[in-house]
Amino acid sequence: xxxxxxxxxxxxxxxxxxxxxxxxxxxxxxxxxxxxxxxxxxxxxxxxxxxxxxxxxxxxxxxxxxxxxxxxxxxxxxxxxxxxxxxxxxxxxxxxxxxxxxxxxxxxxxxxxxxxxxxxxxxxxxxxxxxxxxxxxxxxxxxxxxxxxxxxxxxxxxxxxxxxxxxxxxxxxxxxxxxxxxxxxxxxxxxxxxxxxxxxxxxxxxxxxxxxxxxxxxxxxxxxxxxxxxxxxxxxxxxxxxxxxxxxxxxxxxxxxxxxxxxxxxxxxxxxxxxxxxxxxxxxxxxxxxxxxxxxxxxxxxxxxxxxxxxxxxxxxxxxxxxxxxxxxxxxxxxxxxxxxxxxxxxxxxxxxxxxxxxxxxxxxxxxxxxxxxxxxxxxxxxxxxxxxxxxxxxxxxxxxxxxxxxxxxxxxxxxxxxxxxxxxxxxxxxxxxxxxxxxxxxxxxxxxxxxxxxxxxxxxxxxxxxxxxxxxxxxxxxxxxxxxxxxxxxxxxxxxxx
Amino acid sequence: xxxxxxxxxxxxxxxxxxxxxxxxxxxxxxxxxxxxxxxxxxxxxxxxxxxxxxxxxxxxxxxxxxxxxxxxxxxxxxxxxxxxxxxxxxxxxxxxxxxxxxxxxxxxxxxxxxxxxxxxxxxxxxxxxxxxxxxxxxxxxxxxxxxxxxxxxxxxxxxxxxxxxxxxxxxxxxxxxxxxxxxxxxxxxxxxxxxxxxxxxxxxxxxxxxxxxxxxxxxxxxxxxxxxxxxxxxxxxxxxxxxxxxxxxxxxxxxxxxxxxxxxxxxxxxxxxxxxxxxxxxxxxxxxxxxxxxxxxxxxxxxxxxxxxxxxxxxxxxxxxxxxxxxxxxxxxxxxxxxxxxxxxxxxxxxxxxxxxxxxxxxxxxxxxxxxxxxxxxxxxxxxxxxxxxxxxxxxxxxxxxxxxxxxxxxxxxxxxxxxxxxxxxxxxxx
Numbered sequence: 001x002x003x004x005x006x007x008x009x010x011x012x013x014x015x016x017x018x019x020x021x022x023x024x025x026x027x028x029x030x031x032x033x034x035x036x037x038x039x040x041x042x043x044x045x046x047x048x049x050x051x052x053x054x055x056x057x058x059x060x061x062x063x064x065x066x067x068x069x070x071x072x073x074x075x076x077x078x079x080x081x082x083x084x085x086x087x088x089x090x091x092x093x094x095x096x097x098x099x100x101x102x103x104x105x106x107x108x109x110x111x112x113x114x115x116x117x118x119x120x121x122x123x124x125x126x127x128x129x130x131x132x133x134x135x136x137x138x139x140x141x142x143x144x145x146x147x148x149x150x151x152x153x154x155x156x157x158x159x160x161x162x163x164x165x166x167x168x169x170x171x172x173x174x175x176x177x178x179x180x181x182x183x184x185x186x187x188x189x190x191x192x193x194x195x196x197x198x199x200x201x202x203x204x205x206x207x208x209x210x211x212x213x214x215x216x217x218x219x220x221x222x223x224x225x226x227x228x229x230x231x232x233x234x235x236x237x238x239x240x241x242x243x244x245x246x247x248x249x250x251x252x253x254x255x256x257x258x259x260x261x262x263x264x265x266x267x268x269x270x271x272x273x274x275x276x277x278x279x280x281x282x283x284x285x286x287x288x289x290x291x292x293x294x295x296x297x298x299x300x301x302x303x304x305x306x307x308x309x310x311x312x313x314x315x316x317x318x319x320x321x322x323x324x325x326x327x328x329x330x331x332x333x334x335x336x337x338x339x340x341x342x343x344x345x346x347x348x349x350x351x352x353x354x355x356x357x358x359x360x361x362x363x364x365x366x367x368x369x370x371x372x373x374x375x376x377x378x379x380x381x382x383x384x385x386x387x388x389x390x391x392x393x394x395x396x397x398x399x400x401x402x403x404x405x406x407x408x409x410x411x412x413x414x415x416x417x418x419x420x421x422x423x424x425x426x427x428x429x430x431x432x433x434x435x436x437x438x439x440x441x442x443x444x445x446x447x448x449x450x451x452x453x454x455x456x457x458x459x460x461x462x463x464x465x466x467x468x469x470x471x472x473x474x475x476x477x478x479x480x481x482x483x484x485x486x487x488x489x490x491x492x493x494x495x496x497x498x499x
Numbered sequence: 500x501x502x503x504x505x506x507x508x509x510x511x512x513x514x515x516x517x518x519x520x521x522x523x524x525x526x527x528x529x530x531x532x533x534x535x536x537x538x539x540x541x542x543x544x545x546x547x548x549x550x551x552x553x554x555x556x557x558x559x560x561x562x563x564x565x566x567x568x569x570x571x572x573x574x575x576x577x578x579x580x581x582x583x584x585x586x587x588x589x590x591x592x593x594x595x596x597x598x599x600x601x602x603x604x605x606x607x608x609x610x611x612x613x614x615x616x617x618x619x620x621x622x623x624x625x626x627x628x629x630x631x632x633x634x635x636x637x638x639x640x641x642x643x644x645x646x647x648x649x650x651x652x653x654x655x656x657x658x659x660x661x662x663x664x665x666x667x668x669x670x671x672x673x674x675x676x677x678x679x680x681x682x683x684x685x686x687x688x689x690x691x692x693x694x695x696x697x698x699x700x701x702x703x704x705x706x707x708x709x710x711x712x713x714x715x716x717x718x719x720x721x722x723x724x725x726x727x728x729x730x731x732x733x734x735x736x737x738x739x740x741x742x743x744x745x746x747x748x749x750x751x752x753x754x755x756x757x758x759x760x761x762x763x764x765x766x767x768x769x770x771x772x773x774x775x776x777x778x779x780x781x782x783x784x785x786x787x788x789x790x791x792x793x794x795x796x797x798x799x800x801x802x803x804x805x806x807x808x809x810x811x812x813x814x815x816x817x818x819x820x821x822x823x824x825x826x827x828x829x830x831x832x833x834x835x836x837x838x839x840x841x842x843x844x845x846x847x848x849x850x851x852x853x854x855x856x857x858x859x860x861x862x863x864x865x866x867x868x869x870x871x872x873x874x875x876x877x878x879x880x881x882x883x884x885x886x887x888x889x890x891x892x893x894x895x896x897x898x899x900x901x902x903x904x905x906x907x908x909x910x911x912x913x914x915x916x917x918x919x920x921x922x923x924x925x926x927x928x929x930x
Contacts, residue, residue, distance in 0.1 A: 069548050396872075398847070413862035416829065422857040424870065427552075431844035431874040437855065438869050443862040 028085040034058065037205050040085045044174050044208070047181060057194035057204030064198045071389040071421060072329045072358035074266070074303065082268060084206040084239070159223065169214040170225050173241050176212035183214055187245050191274040191311045191337070199270040200307045203239045207272065210240035215250035215281075224479055226255040242273040246281035246316075253284040255482055266294075266328060267302045275310030275318055279340065282317045283310060286478050287334075288486050290326035296384075298356030301328025308332060314340030314369070321477040323486040324351040324359060325493050333391065335364035338372035338400075345374040348474040350486070352493050353386030353418070362392035362409075362423075367400040367433065376407035379471050382418035383494075389421040396433040403433035411441040412470055414463075464491050506559055507541045513563045514649050514678065523625035529632040533647035540641040549639065552820040552852040553762055553791045558734050563706050566595035566677035576602055579671060582700050582728070584917040588666030589614050591654050595705075596672070596679030598652045611662030611691075617653040617682060628655075631684055631712055640764060643738040646680045646710040653682030658691035660716070667694040667724070667914065672709065674701035674733065683711040687719035687747075696724045696914070700757070701733055709737040715747035717771065722750045724914065728921065729757035731786060737763045745771030745800075752909060754918060755782040755790045756925055762791035762820075769796070769803040769831075780809040781905040783925050784817030784849070791820040798831040807838040810905050812898060812926070813849035824856040825868070831861050838868035843875065843901050845894075875901075898926050 028039050037058050041051040066077070163170050169180060176184050194204040211227045227242065246252050269291065277283050285308075294301025304327035310318035320334035330353075336345030347363035365374035380388045390409045411420035422439045444466055452462035468475070468487060475483050516534060518527045542559070543550035571594035579592060579602060591614065592602035598616040605614050620627055637644035654670045672681040687693050699707060707729060715721050721741075729735045735758040741749050755761055767776050782790040796805045811819035825836040842851040855868040875897050883893035902922050909915040 411857075411859070413859070416832070416862045418862070419858070419860045421859065422855075422868065424853075424855060426853045426870055426872060427850070428842070428844065428852075428872040429850040431847060431849060434871075434873040436869075436871050439855075439857060439867060441857055441859050441864065441866040443864075 028083065030083045031080045032058075032082070032084055032206065036084055040206060040208060043085065044177075046174075046177055049181075049185065050177050053189070053194070054205050057201050058206075060194055061198070061201035061205055064201055066198050070331055071360045071391075072331065072387070074329060077266075077268060077303070079202070085208050162223075163221075166219050166222065167216040168219060168221055169212065171212055173207070173210040173212050173243065176243075180212070180214070183245065184212065184243070187243055187274065187276050188241075189274075191276060191309050192272050192307050197307060199305045200272050203241060203270050203272045203307070207239045207241035210242045210271070212242070213244040213252065213254065215246045215252045217247040218249045219247075220250070221252040224253050224255055224481075226257070228257050238267070238269045238271065240271045242271070243276075244274070244283055244285070245276045246278060246283050248279045249281060250278075251282045253479060254286070255479060256285070256287045257290070257485075266300060267292075269302050269304050269306065269327075271306045273306070273308040273334075277310060277312050277316035277318050277343075279313045280315040281313075282319075284319045285310070285321070285334070286482055287320075287322040287324075288478075288482055288489065289322065289324045289330065290489060293326050293355060293357050294328040296355040298328065301357075302326065303328060304330045304332065306332040308334035309337065310335070310345070311337045312340055312343035312345060312372075315342045316340060317344040317346070319346040319348070319477065320363065321348040321474065322350070322361075323474070323478070323489065324349065324361060325489050327359075328357060330357075330359040330361050333362050333364055333393075335366065336374065337366045337368065338374065338403075339368045341369040342371045343369055344372070346477075347374075347376045347378070347392075348477045349378045350381070350471045350474045350490070351379070351388055352381045352383075352490060353388045354383040354493060355385060357386045359386075359388040360391055361388075362390045364393040364395070365405060367394070367396045367403040367405070370400060371402040372400055373403070374405045376405070376409070377473050378407075378409040379474055380409070380411040380420055381414065381467060381470070382411065382420045383414035385417050387419040387421075389423060390439075391423045391425075393425040393427070394435055394437070395425075396428040396430050396435065398429045400430050401432040403430060405433075405435045407437040409437075409439040410470070411439075412467065413441065413443050460494075464494055467494055504541065507538060510542055510559060511538060514565065514645075517649060517651070522621065523629075525629050526621065526625070526632065529635045530648045533635040533637065533644045534649075536636040536638070536644040537641050537648060540638070540644065543641055549793065549822070552818075552822075553760065553789065555734075555760060557760060558706060561704060561706065561734070563678040566675065566679065566705075568597070570595055570675050571597065571599055574599070574602070574673065574675070579673060582671060582673075582698055583669050584667070584696055584724075584914055586667055586669075586911070586913045586917075588668055590669045590671065591616075592671045592673065593652065593654070593681055594673050595675060595677065596651050596653075596681050609662065609664055611659035612664045612693075613655065613657040614668055615655045617650075617655050617684065620655045628684065631714075637738075640738050640766070642708050642736040643710050643764075646682060646708050646738070649678075649708075650680040650682040650710070653684065655684050656693065656695060657686045658688055658693050658719075660688035661690045662688065663692040665692075665694070667696045667911070669696045669698065671698045671700065672707065674705045674707050674729070675703055676705050678706040678708065681707065681709045683709075685711070685713045685721060685723070687713075687715045687721050689716045690718045691716070692720045694722045694911075696726065698726045698728065699735060699737070700728050701730045703730055704732040705730070706734045707736075709735070711737065711739045713739070713741040713749060715741070715743045715749055715774075717744045718746045719744070720748045723752075724918070725751060725753045725763070726918070726921070727753070727755045727757055727761060727763065729761060731757055731759060731788065733758050735761040735763075739763065739765050741765075741767045741776065743767075743769050743771060743774040743776065746773040747771065748775045748777075750777040751779070752906065752918070753778070753780040753792070754906070754921065755780070755792065756921065758788065758790070760789045760791075762793060764793040765795065767794070767796045767805070769798050769800060769805065772800040773802045774800070775804040777806045778808070779806075779905050779908070781902055781922065782809070782811045782819055783902065783922065784811070784819055785814040785925075786817060787815070788817040789820070790817070792822070793820075794823040795826065796824070796836065797826045797828070798834045798836060799828045801831055802833045803831060803835070805834075805836045807840075808905065809840045810902060811840075811842040811851060812845065812902055813842065813851055814845040816846070816848040818850040818852070820851070821853040821855070821870075823854070823868070824858060825866060827859045827861050827864050827866065829860045832863040834861065834864040834866065836864070836866045840870045841901070842870075842872040843898065844872065845874070845898065895926060899923060902926065
């Protein structure tokens with residue numbers, strides 16, 4: 001069969017977002033010590049309490065050792081070789097787009113951000129006018145508010161004014177620390193404390209920016225909120241911190257997208273995302289992760305070690321959807337703590353590994369409240385020499401009467417050199433709880449390919465269609481624009497892969 | 500609570516190193532290597548991934564000095580007889596890990612079948628056992644290393660090529676005090692067929708650390724019933740290793756009823772193409788029992804078949820643990836592996852932790868696993884009550900049906916009846 005040559009073609013697919021943006025950056029020297037932590041805090045004009053939080057994190061981090069139970073193994077990371085702060089040079093207000101650093105604009109264009117949005121992101125004055133007219137009209141596609149984070153620092157946030165009318169706060173974390181200290185103080189670290197794990201402690205010490213989002217009581221956020229992350233400068237790590245708070249009865253849908261340039265070294269991305277859903281609130285968090293995966297020999301690429309966790313109060317719902325196609329190593333478990341009675345947690349994931357990519361991802365559903373429900377749908381696709389692990393925990397506390405979990409984890413193997421693993425942990429301490437886990441591992445069925453071929457599809461299209469069908473349960477959870485992007489991304493990654 | 504190096508040292512000091520002038524040189528070497536391996540691996544703690552659900556701290560508080568030889572003298576045949584399955588066949592009895600010929604009955608073996616004490620084999624054919632000690636470091640199995648270092652005696656069963664022995668060979672390991680290290684070695688030659696029943700029982704507080712090995716040559720067939728009915732104040736750890744050549748078949752039924760803390764590990768390797776293994780297990784916990792089953796099935800060659808079917812019923816304050824893993828190595832195409840674990844929680848204080856895992860490196864395979872945890876179906880209970888059964892009887896009937904599926908498939912009627920009566924007796928005392 002042509003499978004082998006096609007698989008080879010797949011492995012030779014280039015990384016589309018591997019460009020480097022040559023932008024003047026303002027960075028601190030490599031390495032980590034208390035002075036660097038103070039320097040980062042100082043550069044961001046942070047209040048004293050924030051600096052103390054960072055130092056507490058840093059001092060705790062010093063006492064910790066990196067975990068080693070994960071499936072993907074990697075050489076030890078030299079934490080003194082990383083640049084912990086790198087920001088594009090301080091922003092100026094521009095009169096028109098012509099004055100903006102053309103490199104920055106070119107980056108936005110490659111990323112597919114519209115001209116209007118580009119103006120706003122680059123800080124052009126006129127940008128504000130179009131922002132006003134862009135508020136969503138009935139029957140019009142809702143706009144997406146974007147917060148773009150380069151290396152470590154948020155470069156711009158759009159639609160702030162429109163959102164403000166409804167009392168919604170959507171800004172960079174640095175701005176939030178300055179402008180809304182009471183909210184940040186109350187919630188930062190409440191879901192992922194600085195003692196949580198090695199990488200969360202590191203993040204707590206050196207995080208440089210991220211997004212902050214606050215939806216007041218009873219407000220339904222009128223548009224998708226989106227953050228765009230990009231690691232740009234060489235030798236930097238990206239340590240962003242995202243905090244989303246939805247007050248009672250509020251609703252928000254949040255999207256996150258990521259890319260990085262091609263580099264030979266491994267770049268570390270250790271973010272922390274915290275979600276707080278108060279009574280009856282809903283937070284939908286979607287990720288399309290396409291960090292640079294390294295070359296086909298496994299050189300370079302991003303280490304994506306992220307802690308994501310949401311806290312559900314009574315009747316609240318948190319839904320994580322992720323499409324993980326990038327990174328040399330993806331290692332994360334977006335989780336839900338179902339503390340309030342009747343709260344709901346969901347996790348939908350598609351992970352695709354190829355070349356020498358490795359992924360160890362899944363979720364944790366912690367059922368504490370009564371009648372809490374969780375659903376886990378995980379689809380893994382492994383090609384080339386890719387290796388992936390679904391690792392998930394469903395924990396039912398004694399008091400979680402009536403708790404219900406359903407997990408389904410399927411793996412698809414394309415080729416005989418890849419690996420797929422499933423490691424679910426089910427811990428139940430309540431007899432009234434019902435927990436079910438199912439998993440299967442298979443290759444693409446020859447019959448399915450044959451059927452589609454007999455209908456005139458090329459082998460490549462047939463596989464693409466089967467993979468898309470395999471992932472359908474997850475992709476349909478994504479907001480429309482993201483679903484299209486994710487499908488394209490998978491198609492691109494699969495190009496030529498026929499098993 | 501975590502064990503430290505000092506704990507490990509103090510624990511190990513309870514067992515004087517065994518080295519005898521009569522023993523073959525390789526054995527003394529192997530014992531030392533195994534002892535060093537245990538010392539360097541250390542006592543497992545809940546911080547070890549493979550032990551995160553089983554805390555052996557209480558074991559450290561128990562005195563485990565070796566049982567005096569005299570302890571065996573008080574044990575009479577009448578006490579042991581009811582522990583055996585009511586089937587004909589040879590019976591071997593070990594008291595505190597030492598062979599008790601006066602309580603054993605090994606006669607009328609067909610040609611090509613040997614049933615002997617390990618000590619006798621070591622004396623007369625010292626080379627025979629060397630192969631089973633080539634891997635004594637037992638990495639990942641610290642207690643198996645401890646067994647290799649400290650065992651005093653055990654059972655040796657060997658079937659020549661094409662030898663068929665239909666009668667089950669029963670081995671009873673009975674413990675009364677201290678620590679014992681029983682060891683069983685089963686070797687089935689090409690196309691041979693053997694059936695073994697291993698029973699672990701005892702009285703009082705003690706520590707039984709067992710090791711069982713099955714080697715099945717080409718097209719051989721071995722059936723093992725492993726019945727763990729230790730005293731409920733005892734500690735039990737056991738490792739069952741199976742090594743299978745081409746087209747061999749191994750079937751194991753494992754019943755875990757006793758022990759305050761009891762853990763059984765299965766390490767099954769399908770080393771030849773077309774090998775098949777069938778593991779069925781049932782663990783029934785009550786009181787404050789902690790019952791742990793730990794399984795690794797390793798498909799190293801193509802066309803292998805494996806089944807893991809484990810069920811747990813946890814009552815009162817007991818805790819059940821299941822950790823099962825299927826590994827499909829590169830090249831082990833056409834593997835068919837299934838893994839199923841279902842758990843029934845009968846009380847508000849019972850806990851179950853289950854971790855069914857797949858680790859797959861070949862694409863043309865059929866692998867699936869499933870795990871569930873829940874209580875008795877309310878509608879089924881209602882149906883039985885509407886037919887006039889009391890709530891108690893309805894619960895008992897449904898629980899029995901759930902547990903019975905594991906032993907129900909055993910072909911030998913008297914063995915099945917014996918296992919079913921063990922299950923029924925246990926469940927009846929509760930509901």
